[in-house]
């Protein structure tokens with residue numbers, strides 16, 4: 001039986017009461033798409049918006065689940081990763097829009113008979129096409145003119161930064177864009193080759209394989225894709241077994257992708273339903289019915305979003321969440337528009353100032369992280385901001401919105417890194433899926449081998465494989481395990497790892513934050529608030545209550561019935577879990593009546609109410625992750641690192657540094673780990689699967705490089721820069737945690753260190769002393785494989801190139817140099 005969410009009315013709690021069948025989706029009431037493009041956003045026209053403003057520029061004022069409201073603060077991708085951004089042809093087209101891109105691409109791909117073009121014209125068209133395809137790749141998360149760590153790790157080109165790289169990127173972007181133009185088909189390598197000159201065949205092969213194995217193409221739920229992947233393996237092929245713990249979006253996506261790569265999977269799930277923190281509950285009574293999303297609800301940015309792809313494949317329309325969000329004072333009167341705008345502007349400036357000055361603040365405080373809340377409060381005080389009660393309440397409302405976005409108290413958020421994921425935020429509209437996100441879950445879970453009601457209590461791992469033990473006494477054995485349980489569950493230690501997780505992993509689990517957001521879903525006999533808006537907000541007198549029912553989402557246009565969902569964030573979300581449902585309903589109704597009764601609108605009693613208690617839920621112990629004081633983006637990477645020499649893998653929103661706390665982040669983490677598991681299995685030759693790849697003989701990865709390090713001492717190994725013998729040059733250091741002491745379960749972390757310091761370190765006795773000196777005196781921070789940045793990636797590329805040349809020389813009989 002589920003402990004969450006608690007239903008105010010005595011609705012049956014078992015999973016059968018959740019909307020399982022299509023009957024519960026009152027599609028007849030939903031706005032329908034008028035465009036044959038399946039990504040159509042089904043929305044009633046908003047008369048206040050001119051055609052100009054509807055597309056594609058986002059309006060400046062938005063109150064929705066997001067962290068900041070002003071673009072100038074968000075570091076550009078180029079500032080962050082030192083990348084050149086392809087300039088779009090006009091300001092307007094700088095906003096990526098998947099539909100627009102798809103149409104352009106489709107036009108260019110379609111073989112329309114056209115009059116002969118001049119060579120210059122053809123070149124211009126080609127350049128435009130390359131730009132458009134690059135923008136699609138950027139929206140999906142690829143850098144503009146460099147490779148991702150995964151691409152480098154997968155050896156997609158012989159020499160990173162070499163002559164092939166630029167061509168590879170163009171080919172990769174082209175294949176990606178081509179599949180995105182029709183996500184309902186299974187794209188073959190021959191399709192990919194069709195429009196690329198044959199001399200680039202090996203690049204096509206390399207890019208196609210990478211995109212396929214990592215779930216960038218041919219993923220999802222279109223019939224053609226499901227048919228293609230569920231083919232049995234060829235006779236005589238043995239598949240590796242993977243046990244997946246958790247049937248949330250991460251686990252489901254990983255399972256599907258692993259099956260498509262030829263693995264056998266078993267999903268072990270504690271609840272009696274799939275979806276985890278995505279839960280769509282059917283509510284009904286008195287002739288009304290609605291589907292309420294009690295967990296993940298909004299697709300926060302549709303461009304490049306893999307859930308957008310699933311929606312297109314499944315033919316789900318999308319409903320754009322409209323930006324209009326009137327605010328009401330505690331007495332129910334509307335907030336003056338002018339005051340509202342002024343305080344919003346002030347809030348944005350305040351946040352901007354604090355973030356711009358954070359470097360200085362941190363230096364003053366000697367690198368000790370402080371909380372965002374403390375810094376904001378100091379600034380507010382010093383600059384005498386929002387001292388008038390109404391302004392103070394408004395400011396508090398914005399702070400509550402911030403606490404909602406982060407599922408955290410602002411006093412718990414790291415000033416230094418709370419917004420580290422902002423540069424990667426998906427662009428485009430925020431959208432609802434009519435009928436709720438449970439529709440994704442149902443489609444993803446279909447026909448998967450899920451063992452429900454099995455709460456995993458321990459995961460044992462070693463050289464022979466893994467054993468996953470559930471509370472029912474059942475043991476699942478496999479070659480590898482993928483653990484996708486929420487960070488809250490890891491923090492509680494509900495699952496015993498044997499051997500224990502290495503210390504740095506445990507520390508990252510402790511450091512990262514996992515907070516609360518709760519919801520009250522109310523089904524009314526009729527929509528008394530009016531269908532023209534999707535959100536309205538409510539201000540409170542008391543700062544400590546600022547998150548209590550601070551934002552109402554209207555789901556009338558997407559849930560099939562008159563459904564309002566009130567959010568409870570920050571401190572209030574914690575207190576809310578103690579509040580009785582009766583008190584909750586009384587308080588919400590009081591707020592609603594203060595707002596609507598003076599306007600001559602009757603507020604009826606709700607037909608049904610559901611209150612969530614995500615904090616008490618033993619399968620999550622909270623809502624989603626955030627960067628707490630003292631933590632950083634590196635901790636997401638450390639959480640994502642596998643342990644046990646490729647036996648235990650981790651996925652889930654809290655393992656996704658770029659897209660944490662989101663549904664798409666969870667899904668992408670599942671695809672990522674499926675690819676990692678596949679690589680590890682190939683390396684270990686656990687599964688003699690036919691590789692879809694044309695494997696390069698010289699396939700070298702980081703583990704191979706560290707087989708013959710330049711220095712090795714204790715748990716440390718070092719690779720020097722092969723281009724120089726300068727003592728100041730940068731070397732790659734790797735530290736293994738866990739393995740030596742526990743005879744298994746090594747977690748490797750990496751850092752960059754000068755050759756001089758590396759040699760000095762090798763002369764120190766004992767790993768503990770070495771670690772202390774590494775951190776304190778040499779200032780080296782150990783990070784996951786993905787946290788090494790450009791300098792690290794370039795060094796690895798040179799190390800690999802040297803190794804490949806070395807191997808080639810040895811194979812050709814030449815003496816190694």
Ligand SMILES: Cc1cc2nc3c(=O)[nH]c(=O)nc-3n(C[C@H](O)[C@H](O)[C@H](O)COP(=O)(O)OP(=O)(O)OC[C@H]3O[C@@H](n4cnc5c(N)ncnc54)[C@H](O)[C@@H]3O)c2cc1C
Pocket residue numbers: 065245246247248249250251268269270271274275276277278294295296297298299300454455456457484485486489494495517518519614618619620622623624651652653654660661662663664666
């Ligand atoms: C209230 C709320 C609102 C949200 N709003 C949004 C939003 O608007 N937009 C958005 O993008 N995201 C939102 N999110 C976040 C989003 O829902 C999550 O990031 C995402 O669903 C997490 O997926 P996951 O697979 O990582 O984890 P989960 O969905 O939590 O899946 C993990 C699975 O592991 C299972 N499990 C746990 N412990 C055990 C055990 N011991 N044994 C066996 N099984 C176990 C769980 O039951 C669960 O099924 C919201 C979340 C909440 C709670």
